[in-house]
Amino acid sequence: MTTASAAPLPPVPVVDARAGGALAAVEALPRQVELLLAAARRRYTRPGLALGDVLSRRWLRRNANPYLPEIAAVARRLGAPGAYALNLSYEWACTTGLVAGGPLLRVLDWQLDGLGRGLAVLRRRGPAGEWLDLGWPGFVGCVTGLAPGRFAAAINQPPLPGTGLGPVADWIAARPAFWRSRALPPAHLLRRAFDEAPDYAAALAFLRDTPVCAAAFFVLAGAAGEGCVIERTPGVAAVRLAAPVAAATNHWVTMPRRDAPRGRGSEARLRAVEALLRAGVDPWPLAWVAPPILNADTRLVAVADPATGRLALQGFERDGPATRPLRLDP
Numbered sequence: 001m002t003t004a005s006a007a008p009l010p011p012v013p014v015v016d017a018r019a020g021g022a023l024a025a026v027e028a029l030p031r032q033v034e035l036l037l038a039a040a041r042r043r044y045t046r047p048g049l050a051l052g053d054v055l056s057r058r059w060l061r062r063n064a065n066p067y068l069p070e071i072a073a074v075a076r077r078l079g080a081p082g083a084y085a086l087n088l089s090y091e092w093a094c095t096t097g098l099v100a101g102g103p104l105l106r107v108l109d110w111q112l113d114g115l116g117r118g119l120a121v122l123r124r125r126g127p128a129g130e131w132l133d134l135g136w137p138g139f140v141g142c143v144t145g146l147a148p149g150r151f152a153a154a155i156n157q158p159p160l161p162g163t164g165l166g167p168v169a170d171w172i173a174a175r176p177a178f179w180r181s182r183a184l185p186p187a188h189l190l191r192r193a194f195d196e197a198p199d200y201a202a203a204l205a206f207l208r209d210t211p212v213c214a215a216a217f218f219v220l221a222g223a224a225g226e227g228c229v230i231e232r233t234p235g236v237a238a239v240r241l242a243a244p245v246a247a248a249t250n251h252w253v254t255m256p257r258r259d260a261p262r263g264r265g266s267e268a269r270l271r272a273v274e275a276l277l278r279a280g281v282d283p284w285p286l287a288w289v290a291p292p293i294l295n296a297d298t299r300l301v302a303v304a305d306p307a308t309g310r311l312a313l314q315g316f317e318r319d320g321p322a323t324r325p326l327r328l329d330p
Helices: 021-028 030-044 046-062 068-078 083-087 167-180 186-196 200-209 266-279
Strands: 014-016 093-099 104-109 120-126 129-135 144-147 151-156 216-222 227-232 237-241 245-248 298-304 311-317 326-328
Touching (some): 014 021, 021 068, 068 083, 093 151, 093 216, 093 266, 104 151, 104 266, 144 186, 144 298, 151 186, 186 200, 200 216
Antiparallel strands (some): 093 104, 120 129, 129 144, 144 151, 227 237
């Protein structure tokens, strides 16, 4: 892949959201916010976002979601549809892995354009300490994060239960169970883990045992060299410990389910990342980011080391890198 033009790539901004939360990030990054909203309107349409807001706000209110006030503040600031609906979006594919004692390798794939250009690092703080949220302004949950000295973690999305009628039918069939649930969305559960879990063991218990409203894969790396993949359905969990490698893409490995994999080439991506991890490739230059792990839907690439707090991050779009690599050292 090549960059779209010879213009210099922008940096990934780092924003202090420790006191102001998601609203502080929205106010600090208006260009990224408008870029993300424009992309969402192109994909979902303005009426679609407005309807999604109504349904999502109703669901969050019924469930007394702890992040509803933060989302509501973002919605008021935006003054346009999308804040509620996009905060419940859950439509990505990913490749994530670790080798025991090493950093977390993370690639997020999503067909929504603009996520690579709109990428940001949000400095957050919870009762358990400070941490870095690798995400987007206005998004209150977490899909990739690093808590130096505690753990790093990311969410991958499993397949939807198969109807045999294709992905659209699978998505429609899964909606009633989602709307009936009173549990947290996976991205909100991961946010709570970063806010509240003091260490890897507590985060593992949190992500394994807390009910969620939708299936999820959590990939967790500890500061003392621990690591695992947690395969979750709303009520059941299966944990695969790093031995020494633990990785996940978008198909079930531990649970005896046969739903069709999500995303592009899930099995090939899993084989590729496991081979990289076993080969001991130095992940920090990001030179390992290549097909099949890298594809047209890739929006975020990261390496996060919970032992040292070291981070490397870059945004991507369909035509290649969308930001300069960001490197944060302790």
